[in-house]
Amino acid sequence: MAMPEGWLTQLPAPAGTLEPVQRRGRLALSEQSFPSRRQEAWRLTDLTRLEALFQLSLADQRSDSSSADSWPPVPEQALRLVIDGSQDPLQGVALPEGISLLEGAELEQALGHTLSRCRCASDWPVELNHGVSQQILALRIRGKVSPVELVMVASDAMLVPTRVLLLVEEKAELEFLQVVSAKGQAAHSHLLEIHLGQESKVNHGLLALGDGGEALLANLAVEQETRSHYSLVSVSQGWSFGRLEPSVVQVDGQASSSIHGLSVTAADEQFAVHTAVRFEGPEGTLDQVQKTIAADRSHSIFNGAIQVPRPAQRTNASQLSRNLLLSGRARVDAKPELEIVADDVRCTHGATVSQLQEDQLFYLRSRGITQSSAATLLLRGYCKEVLDRLPLSASQRWLGGSLQVGGMTP
Template identity: 30%
Template sequence: MSEWLQGAIARGQQVQDGFSDQRAASLALLQEIKWPNRKTEAWRYTPLRAVERSSAQIKELSPELEPVSIADLQFLELVFVDGVLVSLPEELPDGLVIEMQESSLFGTIKPERHIFGLVNDVLAADVAVVRVAAGAVIEQPLRISNLMSEGAEGHIRVLVDVAQNAKVTVYEHAESQSGSLTTAYTEFRIGADATLEHYRFALQSGNQVSIGGSHFCLLERAQLNSTIIGFGSDLQRLDTDIIHRGEKADAKLNAIYLLDGQELFDLHANVEHEVPNCTTEENVRGIAADRSRAVFNGRIHIHRDAQKTLAELNNRNLLMSDKAEINTKPELEIYADDVRCAHGATVAEIDKKALYYLRSRGLTKGQAQVMLNFGFINELIDQMPNPTLAEWVRPIIRERFAQMEVK
C-alpha cells in the first residue's frame, strides 16, 4: 500500500457525519485494496507517481476564488473551493432542493472498483444532495464549480436525484491552480421518463492531479445526454459509468480530449445494459500533441436479459507528433443474442498534405492546424444541446489548438 493511501485512510478514520455508515464501508474496502501498478489493467497506462509525490495539503482557510462567467448564460451555482462548499444559490425554483444531509443514494451508483472513488467516499468533507421533484422542469442550468487553489487538496462529492418525469441540466466545471490534487465524484439517478442534460468540462492543465467520475443510473424511459471535454495535466483521470436499469432508457455520451506537452489524460467509460430495449450511443475523439499520452477504455456490457439492445461505440484519435501516444481499448461484452452492437477505434496522424495545401493558400502553420483540428472535433461540439455553452467553449478550444504544434 502506498504512503499516500495510508495517509488518506488515516484521515478518513477521523471523519464523522451523517454518512458515517457509508464511509465506514468504503474505508474497510480501502484497507484491503491493492495500490494500482502497471499490472493493474484499469491503470496499465496511467502511472500514479504524480499522486505519490504530490505535496498538496488540505487548507483550513480557502482563498477567494470565483467561477468563470459565461455571457448570456446564468446558472444556479454550487461552488466548491478546495473541497469545501462555500456557496449555494440564494433562491431555488419550485421543484429543486439542495441540502447537506444523509442520503441513501450515496455510493449506490458509483461502482466499488474505483479506488479513488472510495478515497472520495471517506474524505469528501461536504456532500451536496440535489433533488429534482417529480414532474419539475428546471429551466436554469445547475453548475457545480470545483475550484482548487495552489497546492491544495480537496475532495468533492455531489448526489443528484432526478425524480420521475423531471428535467434538469447539470454542468460540472473544474479549475485548478498549480500543485493541486482533487477527487471529484458525482452520482446521478435519473427516474422514469426523466431527462438529464449533462456536461463535464475538465479543463485543468499543467502541474495538477485531478481524478474523478460521473456515474449515472437510468430507470424506465430515462434520457441522458452527456458531453465531456478534457485537457491533460500531470495526471487527469475520469471514470464514467452508465447503468441501464429500466427498459427503453436512452443514453448518449460525447467526449473530447486535447493534450499537449507531457500531459496525461485517461478516460474510462463503462456502460451496463442490465435490461432489454435500451440504447447507447458513444462517440469519443482525442488529439495528442508533443509527448502527451491519452488513454481511452470504452466498455459496453450487454447482460443476458438485455435483449433488443442497440449500442454503438466509436473512438477516433489524431496524433500531431510521432512522440505522442494514444492507448485505446474499445470492448463489447455481450451475453444476449438479440442485439445490435458495434464498436471501433482509429488512430491516425494529421494529414500533412492538407496542412501543406492550407499553408500554400496563405494560412500560417498555426492557423492551418487549428482549422484541421477543429474540423476533427467540431461535429461533437455541434451536437451539444446548449448552443450558448457550445459557443463559449469554441474559442477556448481554438486557443488550445493554437498551442498544439505538429511535430
C-alpha cells in the same frame, strides 16, 4: 503497495453527514492495496503521479474571489453553485422551483445506491473520495427546472474532494454543466451520482480545465430507468495526470444514452478515460464517440466497455474512438470492449489513430492559407463536433469557442 504510511491517520476526524461513509472509505483504503500496473485498469497509468497526490494538503479551502471575477457571467435563468470542498455551496442561495435539498433519511437511502448499481462502489478512486470528502451536495430535481452550473475550484497545492448526488424524478428535465478548474499544482477528487427516473432527461456537460501541472480523479455513476435519456459531453485539457471514469447502467431497458468526449494532452501530460455502459433490459440505445488529441510527449488513454447480457435483447449500441497524434513522440492507447451475451442486438465499435491529413493540408495551402493556419482549421473542425454539444453555451463562455492545442488555438 499500501497507502503512504501515516497519510490516513493525518486526515481530519470523520464528522458530519458523511461520517459513516468516511469511516468505511478509510477502512477500505487501509485494506486495499494501492493501484498496481499488474491490474488491467491501471496497466498503462503512470503511478508515480498518483502517489504524488498524497504530498498535497487536505485542508480547508476558500474559493479564490479573484478567480471568480474572471469567470464568465451566468446564463440567464441559470443557477450557479461554487463547490470548493469546504464551504456550503448553498449558503445564501435560494433554490429555484423544482430543485430541493435532499437530506435526512432520503439522503441516507440514496447515498451510494447508484454506485452499487454501476458496480463501482469499491473502486479505489471511489473509496479515496469516500475517505476524504467532508460534505455532499445532494439535490432532488422535479419537473423541468432552470439550468444548473456547478463550478468546482482547487488551488495552492491542495487535494480538494467534492461529491454530488442528483435524484432526477420521473419526467423531470435538467440541463447541467460542471466546470472543474484547478491551478497551482492542485488536485481534484470528484464523485457524482445521478439517478434518472422514468421518462426523465439529463443533458450533462463536464468541462475540466487544468493549468498543466494539476491532477484529476473523477468518477461519474449514472442509473437510468425506463424511457429516460442521459447525455454526457466531456472536454478535458491541461491535466498533468487525469482519470475520468463515467459508468452508466440502464436498469430496465428502453433507455437511451449519449456519450461524447474530447481529451487534449500536451507536454508530458497523461489523461485516461475509462467508460463502462451496461444494459440490463431490452431495447436500450447508446451513441458514443470519444476523441483525443495528443501533442508533444503526452499520453492519452481510452478504455470503453459495453456489457449486453441476455436480458438486453434488441440493444442498439455504437462506440467509436477517434485519436489524433500531433507529434511522433505522443502516444495513444485505445481499447474499445464489447461483451455480448444477448443474441438479438446491433452493436458496433471501432478505434482509429491518425495524424493531420497531408492532402487536406495541401488543399488549404493551395488556396493561400499558411501551414499553421491550415492545421488550426483542421483541428477546429475536429474539436467542434464535441465542443458544440456542451450545454449552457459553455464552449463560447468558458473557452471563447476554442482550445489551446499543441501551441495552436483552433
